[in-house]
Amino acid sequence: MRIGTLKESYVADAALFDSRTQKVWLAIAAALLALFPFMASDYWLYMACLVAINVASATGLNILTGYTGLVSLGQAAFMGLGAYTVAIVQAHWNTPFVLNLLAAGAVAMVGGVIVGIPSLRVKGLYLAIATIAASFIAHFLFANLAITGGTGGISMQPARVFGIDLDTSFRLYWLIVPVMVLMLLGAANLFRTRIGRAFIAIRDRDISAEVLGIPLLRYKLLSFGLSSFYAGVAGGLWAYFFRVVTPESFPLSMSIFFLAAIIVGGMGSILGSILGAAFMTMVPELLKLVFDLLPGGIELTVFLSPVRLVVFGALIIGFLVFEPLGLAEMWRRTRRFFHLWPFRN
């Protein structure tokens, strides 16, 4: 129980950040995010950009799976749609990157609605299977359409802002992290609105939600569209970050990665998306470190990718069985422990 958060109006009750402590911590976090690129090495900047992209995409998936209760295994495919959109639009029209990212989100959203219409009309896990189908169809299209450059993919120019090429991790950081923060704020605010609450109602009991006057198909489609939009924008950032987009860049295992990220982080929690995506992005790096420490390192590196698969799967299973609310819940418990510390609560 938190102390000292007396609320006198509904506005205060619905506020996103309601206590001073919270605001102070947020300010510190923002300052750290702004200072980080000046202190960190290239490797950590690279990781930070990657984490930020994954956080953006995981947040999208969390809107769908954590808040609306629908599973998608097509997050990577929609990221691919976004990445290809950015690459193609950039190559053909050389438009500013903000426009490209929005276009990436819009295209992914349209793709999401097309996949969603047949599968969201029925209850159950049909969306999950339809999204697997969609990711294979997307892979097929990426590899076979003339505009996507076939199996070789597309290489692209770096994004340009005011005549500066965003070609290093340091420069990209200033593009990727603000976009991620915007998307996180958007998601956090979404759940203060009618739409977001409707999503939660659908997750908790769809029939009751319909009785309350929530048109289910429309809201499920909206949720899926939003989630795909997030994936599309994240995919666009991904394209700017790696600057080459191939059909193999977005495999099904990447979708499983995002599912694992939100399960590990905590479904139905914005903090969960952040923690989960950051944790899951670091896991392969940790594994690499462990492998370096083991004797006979070189021969063992072939095992890196299968071990990663096993670890991802085991994390999904382990968290679902032992801690279904994820890292966010662990964090909450820790915080609560220290809240009245050293007194017993």
Next chain:
Amino acid sequence: MDWAYLFEISLTGLASGGLYALAALAFVMVYKATRVVNIAIGEMLMAGAYLFFTFSAMWALPLWLAIPAAVLASGVLGAVIERTVIRPLLGEPPISVFMVTVGLGSVLVGLVEILWSADQRRLPDFMPTSPIMVGDAFLAPKVFWGAVVAALFIAAVLLLFRYWRGGVALRATASDQAAAYSVGINVPRVFSLAWVASAMLAAVSGIIVGSIGGISSSMGVFGLSVLVVVIVGGLDSVLGALIGGLLIGVVEALAGAFLGGEYKLLATFLVLVAILMVRPYGLFGTHEIERL
């Protein structure tokens, strides 16, 4: 249009559809009894094939020993999976259980790549190799005998379902869990039984599929077609699994022959979309699925 060619292709499709039907049966068995959508069905198939590979090619066991050993080992694997992963989630929302099977698939693929590497392997040949002629149509012997074995197993499973005590218990649990409890059926044990039987069936179809096309760690893709089959047939319908299997087999064979190999999965998924639009509960599934 060359009718003889079309006939030949359709025949091949029907034969490979038999394999889909067998794998789909493995899926439906678990779904009917426990309401778990097991997305790792393709990976369980793969595990069975790799176990057979180990016993027959690496340990050089004779065939009559290697096949039962692989099937039994898969049954043990099914029991372990049920006990360690599925049982703790009993009563949790279906989406959690579903996601657990996603994780399971990932673990199985990873383990196979660690133990046997990601390379494509060939299973030892054990089927007759003389070509099969049906009328004027040629049928690859492996495909034909694979279909025959699949048909035999399907028949055996159906008979077991009908007459064996365990099969009756399974059907009873599927149709009404509470009633099954009240007549003294040990429902949790039935759940285990369903997983064991499903894993064994998956292993049989994995061995056949592997001996036709070779085995690799991406064999799980076969499971995607199986998922489409069960949705087309209706998730909880045995008859649907059989007919859906044949249907998808024919569709894939036709798409592969007339459009090219890369269109196979595409055609399958288009059938999926069409079915979702028209009959979301599948051809023979229970109409309980609510349209929302």
